[in-house]
Amino acid sequence: MKKIRLLTCNRCKESKSICSDHFFPGDIRKAEQNHTKKTVPTCRQCENAYQAERKRLSRLKPEIFIDGTIYVFTVDLPGAPYKIGMTSGRDTRKRKSQIQTSHWMSVKEVWKSDYFPKVNKLEEKLHKHFDRVRVHGEWFNINEDEIKSIPKLMEEFSKELA
Ligand SMILES: [Zn+2]
Numbered sequence: 001m002k003k004i005r006l007l008t009c010n011r012c013k014e015s016k017s018i019c020s021d022h023f024f025p026g027d028i029r030k031a032e033q034n035h036t037k038k039t040v041p042t043c044r045q046c047e048n049a050y051q052a053e054r055k056r057l058s059r060l061k062p063e064i065f066i067d068g069t070i071y072v073f074t075v076d077l078p079g080a081p082y083k084i085g086m087t088s089g090r091d092t093r094k095r096k097s098q099i100q101t102s103h104w105m106s107v108k109e110v111w112k113s114d115y116f117p118k119v120n121k122l123e124e125k126l127h128k129h130f131d132r133v134r135v136h137g138e139w140f141n142i143n144e145d146e147i148k149s150i151p152k153l154m155e156e157f158s159k160e161l162a
Pocket residue numbers: 009010011012013014042043044045046047
């Protein structure tokens with residue numbers, strides 16, 4: 001009688017028959033090419049359990065909240081986009097000089113907010129709100145009216161986060 005060949009999973013140490021219910025196609029192919037191969041790094045069941053656990057842990061990860069200030073910077077050039085960003089604390093000067101080092105144009109502060117709790121979440125919501133005029137990263141093609149609307153948006157977003 002022909003003996004059914006088994007492969008052993010290195011994670012659960014179980015030996016299972018070679019089929020796609022138990023193993024991934026790549027491992028099955030390697031086993032077909034190499035008849036002395038007896039183990040695989042993982043079976044499907046172990047990998048699925050591992051992925052489910054990773055997903056569960058990422059949902060449990062505590063949210064991080066930073067208190068601080070939202071700022072709007074731009075560069076001294078007509079039609080230039082605006083950067084909507086945040087900094088912890090109340091002082092935006094350090095952020096401005098950091099950003100200045102990567103710009104050949106002079107960076108100027110257009111507006112900054114009061115001190116807010118959960119300012120990193122407010123920044124996320126602002127970026128999402130202006131997504132349709134996003135140029136790149138944190139830079140947006142917003143106009144003056146939209147800049148003036150930011151304080152009110154932040155008040156609304158703060159209530160949502162409370
Ligand atoms: Zn396994």
